[in-house]
Amino acid sequence: MAGTSQKYRNFVAEPMGEKSVTELAGIGETLGGRLIEAGFDKAYTVLGQYLILKKDEELFKDWMKEVCNASSKQASDCYNCLNDWCEEFL
Amino acid sequence: MSEIDNLESLSNADLRKQCIKHGLPNVPITDSSRNILIKKLRASLSGSPASQTKKTPRRETIHVAKTTEAAIETKEVKAEPERRTPSRGANRRTFAGTPTFESQKPSENQTSENLTPAPIGARRRSTRDHEIPPSQKEQKSTKTYNPVVILESDEEDQDLLLAAEQVEQRSKSSLAREEANVRSRSSRSVSLSKTGVVTTSFNQPTVHPIAEVPQIPIRRETTESISHEIYKPQISANSGRFSLHSNLMQPNIGIGLNKDRDVPNTLHSRYSTNTLSSGLYSSKATPLYTEQSDDNEEAEGYETPFLSSFARNLERIKTDGVVLNKPSSIGGSDIGREYVSPRPVQPSRRYEISGRRPTKVSVTDSFRQLLIALDRKYNLRLYLVLVTVFLIMAFIFVMVYQ
Numbered sequence: 001m002a003g004t005s006q007k008y009r010n011f012v013a014e015p016m017g018e019k020s021v022t023e024l025a026g027i028g029e030t031l032g033g034r035l036i037e038a039g040f041d042k043a044y045t046v047l048g049q050y051l052i053l054k055k056d057e058e059l060f061k062d063w064m065k066e067v068c069n070a071s072s073k074q075a076s077d078c079y080n081c082l083n084d085w086c087e088e089f090l
Numbered sequence: 091m092s093e094i095d096n097l098e099s100l101s102n103a104d105l106r107k108q109c110i111k112h113g114l115p116n117v118p119i120t121d122s123s124r125n126i127l128i129k130k131l132r133a134s135l136s137g138s139p140a141s142q143t144k145k146t147p148r149r150e151t152i153h154v155a156k157t158t159e160a161a162i163e164t165k166e167v168k169a170e171p172e173r174r175t176p177s178r179g180a181n182r183r184t185f186a187g188t189p190t191f192e193s194q195k196p197s198e199n200q201t202s203e204n205l206t207p208a209p210i211g212a213r214r215r216s217t218r219d220h221e222i223p224p225s226q227k228e229q230k231s232t233k234t235y236n237p238v239v240i241l242e243s244d245e246e247d248q249d250l251l252l253a254a255e256q257v258e259q260r261s262k263s264s265l266a267r268e269e270a271n272v273r274s275r276s277s278r279s280v281s282l283s284k285t286g287v288v289t290t291s292f293n294q295p296t297v298h299p300i301a302e303v304p305q306i307p308i309r310r311e312t313t314e315s316i317s318h319e320i321y322k323p324q325i326s327a328n329s330g331r332f333s334l335h336s337n338l339m340q341p342n343i344g345i346g347l348n349k350d351r352d353v354p355n356t357l358h359s360r361y362s363t364n365t366l367s368s369g370l371y372s373s374k375a376t377p378l379y380t381e382q383s384d385d386n387e388e389a390e391g392y393e394t395p396f397l398s399s400f401a402r403n404l405e406r407i408k409t410d411g412v413v414l415n416k417p418s419s420i421g422g423s424d425i426g427r428e429y430v431s432p433r434p435v436q437p438s439r440r441y442e443i444s445g446r447r448p449t450k451v452s453v454t455d456s457f458r459q460l461l462i463a464l465d466r467k468y469n470l471r472l473y474l475v476l477v478t479v480f481l482i483m484a485f486i487f488v489m490v491y492q
Contacts, residue, residue, distance in 0.1 A: 054117050056115055063123065
Protein backbone atom coordinates (compact mmCIF):
# COMPACT_ATOMS: atom_id res chain seq x y z
CA MET A 1 0.00 0.00 0.00
CA ALA A 2 1.58 3.16 -1.16
CA GLY A 3 0.23 5.24 1.62
CA THR A 4 -3.22 6.53 2.21
CA SER A 5 -4.51 10.01 2.13
CA GLN A 6 -5.76 11.95 5.04
CA LYS A 7 -9.14 11.90 3.43
CA TYR A 8 -9.11 8.15 3.29
CA ARG A 9 -8.18 7.88 6.92
CA ASN A 10 -10.80 10.34 7.95
CA PHE A 11 -13.44 8.49 6.10
CA VAL A 12 -12.51 5.06 7.24
CA ALA A 13 -12.09 6.18 10.80
CA GLU A 14 -15.76 6.59 11.58
CA PRO A 15 -19.26 5.73 10.42
CA MET A 16 -20.08 7.78 7.41
CA GLY A 17 -23.34 9.13 8.69
CA GLU A 18 -24.57 11.88 6.46
CA LYS A 19 -21.25 12.68 4.93
CA SER A 20 -21.35 14.09 1.46
CA VAL A 21 -19.87 12.25 -1.50
CA THR A 22 -16.95 14.58 -1.58
CA GLU A 23 -15.76 13.14 1.69
CA LEU A 24 -14.97 9.92 -0.06
CA ALA A 25 -11.36 9.44 -0.91
CA GLY A 26 -10.68 10.06 -4.55
CA ILE A 27 -13.72 12.23 -5.01
CA GLY A 28 -13.09 15.90 -5.06
CA GLU A 29 -15.13 18.86 -6.08
CA THR A 30 -15.36 17.90 -9.71
CA LEU A 31 -16.28 14.31 -9.35
CA GLY A 32 -18.47 15.18 -6.43
CA GLY A 33 -20.35 17.59 -8.61
CA ARG A 34 -20.86 15.00 -11.28
CA LEU A 35 -21.98 12.43 -8.78
CA ILE A 36 -24.42 14.81 -7.21
CA GLU A 37 -25.75 15.57 -10.65
CA ALA A 38 -26.25 11.86 -11.13
CA GLY A 39 -28.14 11.71 -7.87
CA PHE A 40 -25.40 10.43 -5.64
CA ASP A 41 -25.22 13.27 -3.21
CA LYS A 42 -24.34 11.40 -0.07
CA ALA A 43 -21.52 9.06 0.57
CA TYR A 44 -23.98 6.39 1.53
CA THR A 45 -25.57 6.46 -1.89
CA VAL A 46 -22.24 5.63 -3.39
CA LEU A 47 -21.89 2.98 -0.76
CA GLY A 48 -25.23 1.68 -1.85
CA GLN A 49 -24.08 1.45 -5.41
CA TYR A 50 -20.96 -0.25 -4.24
CA LEU A 51 -23.09 -2.76 -2.39
CA ILE A 52 -25.45 -3.23 -5.27
CA LEU A 53 -22.47 -4.13 -7.36
CA LYS A 54 -21.71 -6.64 -4.66
CA LYS A 55 -18.46 -5.03 -3.71
CA ASP A 56 -17.05 -6.05 -7.00
CA GLU A 57 -13.94 -4.02 -7.52
CA GLU A 58 -13.97 -4.03 -11.24
CA LEU A 59 -17.65 -3.29 -11.61
CA PHE A 60 -17.50 -0.52 -9.11
CA LYS A 61 -14.52 1.10 -10.69
CA ASP A 62 -16.14 0.87 -14.08
CA TRP A 63 -19.23 2.36 -12.66
CA MET A 64 -17.25 5.21 -11.16
CA LYS A 65 -15.56 5.83 -14.45
CA GLU A 66 -18.82 5.92 -16.21
CA VAL A 67 -20.95 7.88 -13.86
CA CYS A 68 -18.48 10.62 -13.09
CA ASN A 69 -15.59 10.16 -15.46
CA ALA A 70 -13.30 9.17 -12.66
CA SER A 71 -9.76 8.26 -13.44
CA SER A 72 -8.52 4.83 -12.55
CA LYS A 73 -6.78 6.19 -9.55
CA GLN A 74 -9.75 8.09 -8.33
CA ALA A 75 -11.94 5.09 -8.83
CA SER A 76 -9.63 2.81 -6.97
CA ASP A 77 -9.16 5.32 -4.20
CA CYS A 78 -12.86 5.47 -3.78
CA TYR A 79 -13.17 1.74 -3.97
CA ASN A 80 -10.50 1.22 -1.34
CA CYS A 81 -12.12 3.76 0.83
CA LEU A 82 -15.51 2.13 0.68
CA ASN A 83 -14.12 -1.34 0.86
CA ASP A 84 -12.17 -0.62 3.98
CA TRP A 85 -15.00 1.28 5.48
CA CYS A 86 -17.16 -1.78 4.96
CA GLU A 87 -14.59 -4.03 6.50
CA GLU A 88 -14.67 -1.82 9.49
CA PHE A 89 -18.29 -0.90 9.90
CA LEU A 90 -20.53 -3.04 7.81
CA MET B 91 -24.88 -5.96 -33.72
CA SER B 92 -28.50 -6.71 -33.33
CA GLU B 93 -27.70 -8.45 -30.11
CA ILE B 94 -26.07 -5.38 -28.73
CA ASP B 95 -29.06 -3.31 -29.60
CA ASN B 96 -31.17 -5.87 -27.87
CA LEU B 97 -29.22 -5.42 -24.74
CA GLU B 98 -30.16 -1.80 -24.48
CA SER B 99 -33.82 -2.57 -24.76
CA LEU B 100 -33.88 -5.58 -22.50
CA SER B 101 -35.71 -5.29 -19.25
CA ASN B 102 -33.69 -5.40 -16.07
CA ALA B 103 -34.72 -8.96 -15.38
CA ASP B 104 -33.82 -10.13 -18.84
CA LEU B 105 -30.60 -8.31 -18.70
CA ARG B 106 -29.75 -10.00 -15.49
CA LYS B 107 -30.47 -13.37 -16.97
CA GLN B 108 -28.19 -12.52 -19.81
CA CYS B 109 -25.53 -11.52 -17.38
CA ILE B 110 -25.74 -14.73 -15.47
CA LYS B 111 -25.77 -16.70 -18.66
CA HIS B 112 -22.57 -15.07 -19.75
CA GLY B 113 -20.81 -15.64 -16.52
CA LEU B 114 -20.98 -12.18 -15.13
CA PRO B 115 -21.44 -11.77 -11.43
CA ASN B 116 -24.99 -12.06 -10.28
CA VAL B 117 -25.61 -8.43 -9.64
CA PRO B 118 -29.01 -6.81 -9.34
CA ILE B 119 -29.72 -4.65 -12.32
CA THR B 120 -30.68 -1.17 -11.34
CA ASP B 121 -30.89 2.00 -13.30
CA SER B 122 -27.57 3.03 -11.93
CA SER B 123 -25.80 -0.23 -12.52
CA ARG B 124 -27.48 -1.03 -15.78
CA ASN B 125 -25.08 0.79 -18.01
CA ILE B 126 -21.93 -0.78 -16.83
CA LEU B 127 -23.46 -4.19 -16.77
CA ILE B 128 -24.51 -3.78 -20.36
CA LYS B 129 -20.98 -2.75 -21.13
CA LYS B 130 -19.64 -5.78 -19.38
CA LEU B 131 -22.03 -7.99 -21.15
CA ARG B 132 -20.99 -6.59 -24.45
CA ALA B 133 -17.39 -7.08 -23.60
CA SER B 134 -17.98 -10.67 -22.68
CA LEU B 135 -20.14 -11.24 -25.74
CA SER B 136 -17.49 -9.83 -27.97
CA GLY B 137 -15.16 -12.44 -26.74
CA SER B 138 -12.94 -11.69 -23.79
CA PRO B 139 -14.54 -13.27 -20.81
CA ALA B 140 -11.14 -13.34 -19.21
CA SER B 141 -11.55 -9.77 -18.11
CA GLN B 142 -14.54 -10.48 -16.00
CA THR B 143 -14.33 -10.21 -12.31
CA LYS B 144 -10.85 -11.07 -11.51
CA LYS B 145 -11.14 -11.11 -7.82
CA THR B 146 -7.60 -10.21 -6.99
CA PRO B 147 -7.50 -8.44 -3.70
CA ARG B 148 -6.29 -4.94 -4.11
CA ARG B 149 -3.53 -5.40 -1.63
CA GLU B 150 -2.02 -8.17 -3.54
CA THR B 151 -1.60 -6.13 -6.66
CA ILE B 152 0.03 -3.39 -4.75
CA HIS B 153 2.42 -5.78 -3.19
CA VAL B 154 3.23 -7.26 -6.50
CA ALA B 155 4.38 -3.86 -7.52
CA LYS B 156 6.46 -3.82 -4.44
CA THR B 157 8.08 -7.09 -5.16
CA THR B 158 9.59 -5.73 -8.29
CA GLU B 159 10.93 -2.97 -6.23
CA ALA B 160 12.16 -5.50 -3.77
CA ALA B 161 13.85 -7.42 -6.50
CA ILE B 162 15.86 -4.41 -7.38
CA GLU B 163 16.68 -3.92 -3.80
CA THR B 164 17.79 -7.47 -3.54
CA LYS B 165 20.50 -6.92 -6.05
CA GLU B 166 21.63 -3.93 -4.19
CA VAL B 167 21.74 -5.71 -0.94
CA LYS B 168 23.44 -8.71 -2.33
CA ALA B 169 26.07 -6.60 -3.89
CA GLU B 170 26.82 -4.76 -0.75
CA PRO B 171 27.64 -7.54 1.62
CA GLU B 172 30.26 -8.77 -0.81
CA ARG B 173 31.97 -5.49 -0.68
CA ARG B 174 31.68 -5.45 3.00
CA THR B 175 32.91 -8.81 3.96
CA PRO B 176 35.74 -7.45 6.05
CA SER B 177 33.28 -5.83 8.37
CA ARG B 178 31.43 -8.94 9.19
CA GLY B 179 31.89 -8.39 12.84
CA ALA B 180 30.03 -5.16 12.59
CA ASN B 181 27.26 -6.93 10.77
CA ARG B 182 26.85 -9.43 13.38
CA ARG B 183 26.74 -7.05 16.14
CA THR B 184 24.23 -4.88 14.48
CA PHE B 185 21.87 -7.69 14.17
CA ALA B 186 22.37 -9.09 17.56
CA GLY B 187 18.71 -8.49 18.04
CA THR B 188 17.61 -10.72 15.23
CA PRO B 189 16.03 -13.22 17.59
CA THR B 190 12.94 -11.10 17.31
CA PHE B 191 12.68 -12.06 13.72
CA GLU B 192 13.75 -15.51 14.46
CA SER B 193 10.77 -16.20 16.56
CA GLN B 194 8.51 -15.28 13.71
CA LYS B 195 10.53 -16.99 11.15
CA PRO B 196 9.00 -20.41 10.97
CA SER B 197 5.71 -18.95 9.99
CA GLU B 198 7.35 -16.77 7.42
CA ASN B 199 9.07 -19.62 5.79
CA GLN B 200 6.06 -21.75 5.87
CA THR B 201 3.96 -19.13 4.21
CA SER B 202 6.51 -18.11 1.70
CA GLU B 203 6.57 -21.58 0.33
CA ASN B 204 3.23 -20.95 -1.18
CA LEU B 205 4.47 -18.11 -3.28
CA THR B 206 7.49 -19.06 -5.19
CA PRO B 207 8.67 -15.94 -6.96
CA ALA B 208 10.02 -12.74 -5.55
CA PRO B 209 11.29 -13.97 -2.23
CA ILE B 210 11.05 -11.01 0.03
CA GLY B 211 8.11 -9.17 -1.27
CA ALA B 212 6.14 -12.34 -1.51
CA ARG B 213 7.10 -13.30 1.90
CA ARG B 214 6.04 -10.04 3.27
CA ARG B 215 2.75 -10.22 1.64
CA SER B 216 2.21 -13.76 2.60
CA THR B 217 3.03 -13.17 6.18
CA ARG B 218 0.49 -10.50 6.21
CA ASP B 219 -2.11 -12.52 4.54
CA HIS B 220 -1.58 -15.51 6.68
CA GLU B 221 -0.97 -13.96 9.96
CA ILE B 222 -3.50 -11.29 10.04
CA PRO B 223 -6.78 -12.66 8.83
CA PRO B 224 -7.86 -13.84 12.25
CA SER B 225 -9.46 -10.51 12.69
CA GLN B 226 -10.14 -7.97 10.09
CA LYS B 227 -9.88 -5.14 12.48
CA GLU B 228 -6.30 -5.81 13.15
CA GLN B 229 -5.62 -5.82 9.52
CA LYS B 230 -7.28 -2.53 9.32
CA SER B 231 -5.20 -1.03 12.00
CA THR B 232 -1.97 -2.19 10.53
CA LYS B 233 -2.98 -0.88 7.24
CA THR B 234 -3.49 2.53 8.56
CA TYR B 235 -0.18 2.54 10.24
CA ASN B 236 1.87 1.26 7.44
CA PRO B 237 1.41 4.12 5.09
CA VAL B 238 3.06 6.47 7.43
CA VAL B 239 6.17 4.52 7.34
CA ILE B 240 6.18 3.41 3.84
CA LEU B 241 5.86 6.87 2.60
CA GLU B 242 8.90 7.94 4.38
CA SER B 243 11.18 5.02 4.20
CA ASP B 244 9.78 2.49 1.89
CA GLU B 245 12.97 1.90 0.09
CA GLU B 246 15.01 1.78 3.15
CA ASP B 247 12.56 -0.49 4.73
CA GLN B 248 12.78 -3.07 2.04
CA ASP B 249 16.44 -2.72 1.81
CA LEU B 250 16.84 -3.34 5.43
CA LEU B 251 14.37 -6.08 5.60
CA LEU B 252 16.41 -7.93 3.11
CA ALA B 253 19.52 -7.27 5.01
CA ALA B 254 17.85 -8.36 8.16
CA GLU B 255 16.77 -11.60 6.70
CA GLN B 256 20.12 -12.32 5.25
CA VAL B 257 21.84 -11.83 8.47
CA GLU B 258 19.08 -13.64 10.16
CA GLN B 259 19.79 -16.71 8.14
CA ARG B 260 23.46 -16.42 8.57
CA SER B 261 23.29 -16.02 12.25
CA LYS B 262 20.47 -18.34 12.90
CA SER B 263 22.53 -20.89 14.67
CA SER B 264 24.89 -18.58 16.41
CA LEU B 265 22.59 -16.24 18.16
CA ALA B 266 23.78 -16.98 21.60
CA ARG B 267 27.31 -16.49 20.46
CA GLU B 268 26.44 -13.17 19.02
CA GLU B 269 24.88 -12.01 22.16
CA ALA B 270 28.02 -12.99 23.89
CA ASN B 271 29.96 -11.06 21.30
CA VAL B 272 28.01 -8.00 21.97
CA ARG B 273 28.55 -8.31 25.62
CA SER B 274 32.23 -8.98 25.40
CA ARG B 275 32.95 -6.47 22.71
CA SER B 276 35.02 -4.09 24.73
CA SER B 277 34.25 -2.15 27.82
CA ARG B 278 31.12 -0.73 26.32
CA SER B 279 29.09 -3.61 27.55
CA VAL B 280 28.02 -1.96 30.74
CA SER B 281 26.85 1.16 29.10
CA LEU B 282 25.25 -0.96 26.45
CA SER B 283 23.02 -2.71 28.83
CA LYS B 284 22.26 0.59 30.37
CA THR B 285 21.41 2.06 27.05
CA GLY B 286 19.14 -0.81 26.32
CA VAL B 287 17.05 -0.04 29.29
CA VAL B 288 17.05 3.67 28.95
CA THR B 289 16.31 3.88 25.30
CA THR B 290 13.53 1.44 25.23
CA SER B 291 11.82 3.28 27.96
CA PHE B 292 12.38 6.46 26.09
CA ASN B 293 11.18 5.41 22.73
CA GLN B 294 8.61 2.85 23.45
CA PRO B 295 5.47 4.85 24.09
CA THR B 296 5.58 6.70 20.85
CA VAL B 297 7.04 4.03 18.70
CA HIS B 298 4.42 1.42 19.09
CA PRO B 299 2.52 1.74 15.86
CA ILE B 300 5.54 2.41 13.79
CA ALA B 301 7.37 -0.52 15.16
CA GLU B 302 5.33 -2.53 12.79
CA VAL B 303 7.31 -1.24 9.92
CA PRO B 304 9.59 -4.16 9.38
CA GLN B 305 6.58 -6.07 8.32
CA ILE B 306 7.18 -8.78 10.71
CA PRO B 307 3.95 -10.59 11.07
CA ILE B 308 2.01 -7.82 12.51
CA ARG B 309 -0.26 -8.29 15.37
CA ARG B 310 -1.23 -5.93 18.03
CA GLU B 311 -0.36 -8.21 20.83
CA THR B 312 3.00 -9.03 19.44
CA THR B 313 4.05 -5.57 18.55
CA GLU B 314 4.59 -4.72 22.09
CA SER B 315 7.24 -7.29 22.58
CA ILE B 316 8.57 -6.67 19.16
CA SER B 317 9.10 -3.03 19.65
CA HIS B 318 10.76 -3.83 22.87
CA GLU B 319 13.21 -6.18 21.42
CA ILE B 320 13.71 -4.31 18.27
CA TYR B 321 15.10 -1.47 20.12
CA LYS B 322 17.89 -3.30 21.68
CA PRO B 323 19.54 -3.97 18.42
CA GLN B 324 19.06 -0.44 17.46
CA ILE B 325 20.96 0.71 20.39
CA SER B 326 23.74 -1.68 20.13
CA ALA B 327 24.11 -0.69 16.56
CA ASN B 328 24.11 2.92 17.35
CA SER B 329 26.56 2.62 20.08
CA GLY B 330 28.82 0.67 17.83
CA ARG B 331 28.69 3.38 15.34
CA PHE B 332 29.15 5.96 17.92
CA SER B 333 32.27 4.48 19.22
CA LEU B 334 33.59 4.22 15.73
CA HIS B 335 32.94 7.79 15.04
CA SER B 336 33.84 9.22 18.32
CA ASN B 337 37.53 8.73 17.69
CA LEU B 338 37.33 10.92 14.69
CA MET B 339 34.76 13.49 15.51
CA GLN B 340 33.20 14.59 18.70
CA PRO B 341 29.82 15.79 17.52
CA ASN B 342 28.82 12.36 16.69
CA ILE B 343 25.34 12.17 17.98
CA GLY B 344 24.29 14.39 15.22
CA ILE B 345 25.40 11.83 12.73
CA GLY B 346 23.86 8.97 14.47
CA LEU B 347 20.51 10.60 14.59
CA ASN B 348 20.52 12.24 11.26
CA LYS B 349 21.51 9.14 9.58
CA ASP B 350 18.53 7.40 10.85
CA ARG B 351 16.28 10.21 10.07
CA ASP B 352 16.35 11.33 6.57
CA VAL B 353 15.85 8.75 4.01
CA PRO B 354 17.88 10.50 1.37
CA ASN B 355 20.70 10.78 3.80
CA THR B 356 21.21 7.13 4.20
CA LEU B 357 23.23 7.07 1.08
CA HIS B 358 25.47 9.79 2.23
CA SER B 359 25.83 8.43 5.64
CA ARG B 360 26.65 5.13 4.18
CA TYR B 361 29.46 6.63 2.31
CA SER B 362 30.70 8.59 5.19
CA THR B 363 30.87 5.47 7.23
CA ASN B 364 32.56 3.75 4.39
CA THR B 365 35.45 6.06 4.82
CA LEU B 366 35.58 5.00 8.39
CA SER B 367 35.87 1.48 7.12
CA SER B 368 34.49 -0.33 10.08
CA GLY B 369 30.99 0.96 10.60
CA LEU B 370 30.02 -0.19 7.15
CA TYR B 371 27.33 -2.60 7.76
CA SER B 372 26.00 -1.04 10.82
CA SER B 373 25.28 2.16 9.00
CA LYS B 374 23.27 0.25 6.56
CA ALA B 375 21.59 -2.08 8.89
CA THR B 376 20.61 0.12 11.75
CA PRO B 377 18.05 2.17 9.93
CA LEU B 378 15.92 -0.89 9.86
CA TYR B 379 15.32 -0.37 13.48
CA THR B 380 16.09 3.21 13.97
CA GLU B 381 13.98 4.40 11.16
CA GLN B 382 11.12 3.60 13.37
CA SER B 383 12.11 6.45 15.51
CA ASP B 384 11.93 8.75 12.56
CA ASP B 385 8.63 10.11 13.48
CA ASN B 386 8.90 10.62 17.12
CA GLU B 387 12.40 11.86 17.25
CA GLU B 388 12.29 13.97 14.21
CA ALA B 389 10.23 17.00 14.88
CA GLU B 390 11.77 18.96 12.09
CA GLY B 391 12.50 17.05 8.94
CA TYR B 392 15.98 16.93 7.62
CA GLU B 393 15.02 16.65 4.08
CA THR B 394 18.10 18.01 2.50
CA PRO B 395 20.92 15.61 2.13
CA PHE B 396 24.09 17.00 3.53
CA LEU B 397 27.34 16.81 1.78
CA SER B 398 29.26 15.58 4.71
CA SER B 399 28.69 14.35 8.16
CA PHE B 400 30.25 17.50 9.43
CA ALA B 401 27.74 19.65 7.67
CA ARG B 402 25.04 17.48 9.03
CA ASN B 403 26.37 17.88 12.49
CA LEU B 404 26.48 21.57 12.07
CA GLU B 405 22.92 21.60 10.96
CA ARG B 406 21.93 19.38 13.74
CA ILE B 407 23.54 21.53 16.33
CA LYS B 408 22.05 24.63 14.85
CA THR B 409 18.55 23.32 14.74
CA ASP B 410 18.58 21.49 17.96
CA GLY B 411 20.32 23.57 20.53
CA VAL B 412 19.34 21.45 23.44
CA VAL B 413 20.66 18.15 22.32
CA LEU B 414 24.30 18.71 22.52
CA ASN B 415 27.24 16.57 21.91
CA LYS B 416 28.39 14.72 24.80
CA PRO B 417 31.89 13.65 25.52
CA SER B 418 32.21 10.06 24.54
CA SER B 419 33.45 9.25 27.98
CA ILE B 420 29.94 9.42 29.31
CA GLY B 421 28.37 6.05 29.20
CA GLY B 422 29.06 5.52 25.55
CA SER B 423 26.30 6.52 23.23
CA ASP B 424 22.86 5.84 24.38
CA ILE B 425 20.26 7.69 22.48
CA GLY B 426 17.88 7.78 25.31
CA ARG B 427 20.29 9.51 27.60
CA GLU B 428 21.54 11.67 24.93
CA TYR B 429 18.49 13.76 25.34
CA VAL B 430 18.69 13.90 29.02
CA SER B 431 22.26 14.10 30.03
CA PRO B 432 23.59 16.89 27.86
CA ARG B 433 21.90 19.51 29.93
CA PRO B 434 23.92 19.05 33.01
CA VAL B 435 26.98 18.23 31.01
CA GLN B 436 27.20 21.39 29.03
CA PRO B 437 25.53 24.16 30.84
CA SER B 438 27.56 26.76 29.05
CA ARG B 439 25.59 26.25 25.90
CA ARG B 440 22.41 26.67 27.71
CA TYR B 441 23.53 29.97 29.05
CA GLU B 442 24.60 31.03 25.67
CA ILE B 443 21.20 30.30 24.28
CA SER B 444 19.35 31.83 27.11
CA GLY B 445 21.62 34.81 26.87
CA ARG B 446 19.97 35.75 23.68
CA ARG B 447 16.55 35.88 25.20
CA PRO B 448 17.09 38.98 27.36
CA THR B 449 17.69 41.08 24.27
CA LYS B 450 14.16 40.35 23.31
CA VAL B 451 12.86 40.87 26.77
CA SER B 452 14.62 44.22 26.93
CA VAL B 453 11.96 45.71 24.69
CA THR B 454 9.83 46.23 27.73
CA ASP B 455 12.83 47.62 29.52
CA SER B 456 13.44 50.15 26.87
CA PHE B 457 9.81 51.08 26.94
CA ARG B 458 10.01 51.62 30.61
CA GLN B 459 13.09 53.73 30.15
CA LEU B 460 11.26 55.79 27.58
CA LEU B 461 8.46 56.36 30.01
CA ILE B 462 10.88 57.42 32.68
CA ALA B 463 12.54 59.83 30.32
CA LEU B 464 9.21 61.30 29.31
CA ASP B 465 8.27 61.59 32.89
CA ARG B 466 11.41 63.48 33.64
CA LYS B 467 11.01 65.81 30.76
CA TYR B 468 7.29 66.58 30.82
CA ASN B 469 6.38 65.80 34.38
CA LEU B 470 4.00 63.13 33.24
CA ARG B 471 3.56 61.96 36.74
CA LEU B 472 2.21 65.29 37.84
CA TYR B 473 -0.35 65.28 35.09
CA LEU B 474 -1.27 61.76 35.90
CA VAL B 475 -1.83 62.63 39.53
CA LEU B 476 -3.85 65.67 38.55
CA VAL B 477 -6.05 63.66 36.21
CA THR B 478 -6.69 60.95 38.77
CA VAL B 479 -7.51 63.51 41.43
CA PHE B 480 -9.89 65.18 39.06
CA LEU B 481 -11.54 61.89 38.24
CA ILE B 482 -11.94 61.03 41.88
CA MET B 483 -13.44 64.42 42.57
CA ALA B 484 -15.84 64.05 39.72
CA PHE B 485 -16.78 60.62 40.92
CA ILE B 486 -17.44 61.85 44.41
CA PHE B 487 -19.37 64.80 43.04
CA VAL B 488 -21.56 62.56 40.99
CA MET B 489 -22.13 60.17 43.85
CA VAL B 490 -22.98 62.85 46.35
CA TYR B 491 -25.23 65.05 44.26
CA GLN B 492 -27.03 62.45 42.43
